[in-house]
Amino acid sequence: MSLKSKRMAAVGLAAAMVLAACGGGGSDAKSSDGLEPLVGVIGPKSGAAQFYWTEMTRGLELAAPDMKEQYGVTFKLVEADDKGDPAVAARAVQKLLNTDKVDAIFGPSQSGPSLQVAETIQRTGRPWLVAIAAADEIVDPKASPNWGFRTNNNNTDAINVSGSYLWNSSDSKVGVVYASDAYGQSNHDLLAAYAKDKGLAITASEAIQPGATDVSPAVQRMKSKGVNTVFIAVSTGADTAAIVKAMKQVGLKADRTLATATITAGFTDLTSKEDWESIVFIEPRDLTGPTFMPIVDRYEEKYGEKPSSQVAVYTTYTAAMLYAKAVAEVGDASKWDEIRTAIEDTDKIEIFGRTFESPFGADDHELYEDDASSWFVIGFDDKGDLRTVGPASS
Amino acid sequence: MIDQICVGASIGCLYALVAQGFALTFKTTRTLNFAVGEFMAIGAFTCVAISTVAWIPAPLKLGVAAVVVALLACVVFRFLISPFTAAGAHDARWLLVTVALSLLLVDVLRNSQGTTHRALGFAKIGGAADLGFAKVPGQLALMAGVSIALAVVIAIVVTRTPLGITMQAVAEDAETAELVGIDARRVGMVSYALGSAATAVGATLWSAHVGVFPDMGPVLLVSAFAAAVIGGLTSVWGAIAGGILFGIISQLATVWFGSTVGGVAGLLAVVLILVVRPDGLFAQRIEVKV
Numbered sequence: 001m002s003l004k005s006k007r008m009a010a011v012g013l014a015a016a017m018v019l020a021a022c023g024g025g026g027s028d029a030k031s032s033d034g035l036e037p038l039v040g041v042i043g044p045k046s047g048a049a050q051f052y053w054t055e056m057t058r059g060l061e062l063a064a065p066d067m068k069e070q071y072g073v074t075f076k077l078v079e080a081d082d083k084g085d086p087a088v089a090a091r092a093v094q095k096l097l098n099t100d101k102v103d104a105i106f107g108p109s110q111s112g113p114s115l116q117v118a119e120t121i122q123r124t125g126r127p128w129l130v131a132i133a134a135a136d137e138i139v140d141p142k143a144s145p146n147w148g149f150r151t152n153n154n155n156t157d158a159i160n161v162s163g164s165y166l167w168n169s170s171d172s173k174v175g176v177v178y179a180s181d182a183y184g185q186s187n188h189d190l191l192a193a194y195a196k197d198k199g200l201a202i203t204a205s206e207a208i209q210p211g212a213t214d215v216s217p218a219v220q221r222m223k224s225k226g227v228n229t230v231f232i233a234v235s236t237g238a239d240t241a242a243i244v245k246a247m248k249q250v251g252l253k254a255d256r257t258l259a260t261a262t263i264t265a266g267f268t269d270l271t272s273k274e275d276w277e278s279i280v281f282i283e284p285r286d287l288t289g290p291t292f293m294p295i296v297d298r299y300e301e302k303y304g305e306k307p308s309s310q311v312a313v314y315t316t317y318t319a320a321m322l323y324a325k326a327v328a329e330v331g332d333a334s335k336w337d338e339i340r341t342a343i344e345d346t347d348k349i350e351i352f353g354r355t356f357e358s359p360f361g362a363d364d365h366e367l368y369e370d371d372a373s374s375w376f377v378i379g380f381d382d383k384g385d386l387r388t389v390g391p392a393s394s
Numbered sequence: 395m396i397d398q399i400c401v402g403a404s405i406g407c408l409y410a411l412v413a414q415g416f417a418l419t420f421k422t423t424r425t426l427n428f429a430v431g432e433f434m435a436i437g438a439f440t441c442v443a444i445s446t447v448a449w450i451p452a453p454l455k456l457g458v459a460a461v462v463v464a465l466l467a468c469v470v471f472r473f474l475i476s477p478f479t480a481a482g483a484h485d486a487r488w489l490l491v492t493v494a495l496s497l498l499l500v501d502v503l504r505n506s507q508g509t510t511h512r513a514l515g516f517a518k519i520g521g522a523a524d525l526g527f528a529k530v531p532g533q534l535a536l537m538a539g540v541s542i543a544l545a546v547v548i549a550i551v552v553t554r555t556p557l558g559i560t561m562q563a564v565a566e567d568a569e570t571a572e573l574v575g576i577d578a579r580r581v582g583m584v585s586y587a588l589g590s591a592a593t594a595v596g597a598t599l600w601s602a603h604v605g606v607f608p609d610m611g612p613v614l615l616v617s618a619f620a621a622a623v624i625g626g627l628t629s630v631w632g633a634i635a636g637g638i639l640f641g642i643i644s645q646l647a648t649v650w651f652g653s654t655v656g657g658v659a660g661l662l663a664v665v666l667i668l669v670v671r672p673d674g675l676f677a678q679r680i681e682v683k684v
Contacts, residue, residue, distance in 0.1 A: 046501070048509050048609060180653065207653050211613040213405050213604060214534070217398060217649040217656065238511040238605040249522065249531055269513035270605050272520055308510055 037333030040102035043109040045081035051308040052109035059316025071328035089113030103333040111135035129319035151319040157370035159190040175204040175227030179234040187233035216246040223252040232259040237267030268384035276380040284368040291354035400528040404538035406641020411541040411596040412618030413633035415589030421628045423582040428492040431611015432499035437463045437594030438601040445515025460591035467590035503608035511605030537599040549630040626677025
């Protein structure tokens with residue numbers, strides 16, 4: 001090779017190296033590939049809340065064929081175990097963002113870890129699908145640009161609708177039994193704030209220890225204060241069962257007994273028919289309707305069992321479809337800001353026949369609103385299966 | 395109020411049975427099994443596994459759980475506890491081993507069985523038991539009845555039978571007992587088997603009320619340990635009294651002052667008793683001539 005040729009080759013090589021260095025954009029070669037985004041999934045793969053991880057990953061698996069068929073999008077997943085621990089989540093999300101250079105993040109599934117990683121994700125700038133965690137502060141409406149999009153309802157919306165259901169008449173004397181953990185305390189405080197805002201009063205508030213064998217003292221005190229409407233804010237169906245049994249034990253017959261959606265985990269297994277016939281919870285999804293049941297049916301068909309949290313499966317599925325739609329519109333998963341804008345500007349999306357019109361906006365990154373007419377009262381039938389009682393506004 | 399005292403005493407009977415397991419093993423081996431909570435969960439999950447086998451009656455299902463847990467306790471004592479007490483009274487490696495075993499087992503249970511509460515599948519009793527002077531939920535009454543019966547039987551075995559005399563001999567001086575032909579290690583294994591099996595039965599009946607879940611042990615463990623301390627860590631009768639006392643104190647404090655105070659009232663009682671009687675209310679004081 002002549003000297004001139006060698007010089008040209010060297011210049012060409014250098015130019016190629018410079019172009020390669022500049023052309024990577026936001027992600028490296030192992031990252032996204034057009035319609036094959038590298039998606040970081042973070043959640044409690046191990047630890048006490050492991051079922052959330054199972055439901056989140058299964059929600060993504062169930063969405064995979066639909067994403068491919070409707071949008072031509074296939075996720076390449078990078079999994080991260082936060083063990084349900086905020087500190088672990090903080091380290092895991094740093095790795096996802098900086099080492100794995102994922103194109104989007106799904107999770108964490110719990111509020112504590114999600115709150116811990118929120119600032120990091122907002123600062124780094126990556127589409128963030130908050131599919132399960134419900135604490136209000138996770139998705140900050142004032143953040144600009146806002147990278148977080150929630151496909152579950154937040155706590156405040158749930159409490160606002162619950163409040164209107166609990167204080168449905170001027171005779172309502174509302175008592176709250178709540179677990180002395182973050183979930184119970186948060187729900188209690190939000191309901192107290194709702195009541196204060198509306199000029200109402202909670203007649204009795206009683207905390208219980210999660211996992212307590214007997215909670216009849218707390219229920220007895222509510223009864224003695226004349227409570228006729230009960231709100232139960234505990235994080236397991238087992239604790240709800242303990243409260244309902246105690247109500248029967250001390251003879252507290254409430255006009256309305258409202259629990260939260262956590263009741264679906266094990267409540268009917270630990271109680272009998274007469275315990276569950278008058279208790280309900282409120283949901284923005286019609287859990288027994290034609291716009292929700294298909295995902296449950298597909299879940300049971302694919303995995304041979306009922307989901308531990310069908311809502312978590314549905315909201316993760318919804319998040320996946322939303323993100324896939326945006327990726328398809330932009331055409332390149334590594335253009336993170338364009339993807340973020342595309343999700344924000346989504347005109348409508350249909351999930352199992354339910355259409356969400358303009359689900360998000362520049363200052364609204366929550367899929368659900370607190371309009372009681374679009375929420376549902378869910379109870380149990382004779383067999384302990386879920387049944388839709390009616391709209392929450394009734 | 396009488397109802398609440400009876401409910402507290404009923405829950406206390408379960409604490410008493412678990413506390414007695416602590417007292418039994420501490421008395422004979424000077425060790426405590428901090429993985430006993432996970433042993434309870436293993437017993438309960440064993441029952442869940444066989445709950446659908448219709449031809450096995452409920453008492454026998456509890457018996458299966460007891461045998462499984464007793465065998466597990468024997469193995470754990472023989473291979474994980476006994477070797478780590480070899481260096482004498484100041485050798486506390488067994489403590490670390492049992493705590494590590496607890497963490498290991500709870501992770502195995504979570505990963506294999508999931509974390510949601512499951513129904514036991516049998517021994518479920520609705521309604522209330524009418525005692526004449528008070529009413530107690532039927533499920534708690536069953537649990538309390540079986541727990542206290544087991545605790546009393548164990549206490550009689552330990553204090554009135556040849557096996558119990560052997561245990562007491564080991565408890566007082568293991569080296570001297572071995573000189574007269576008593577196998578102290580075997581006595582330790584029997585203590586572990588007996589205490590763990592009885593505890594598993596009580597906890598399994600409790601799980602019919604609250605559900606079966608991997609983390610069910612710690613919920614009982616703190617209260618049971620406190621009950622054992624109240625009664626005196628070496629007194630099998632004291633454990634029964636301590637458990638019932640702890641249950642009643644916690645229940646009444648919850649009734650009067652709410653769950654915040656009720657949750658710690660029993661533990662405050664423990665501190666008070668330790669100040670007044672450091673060996674517990676019923677432990678036998680042994681004067682040592684020096």
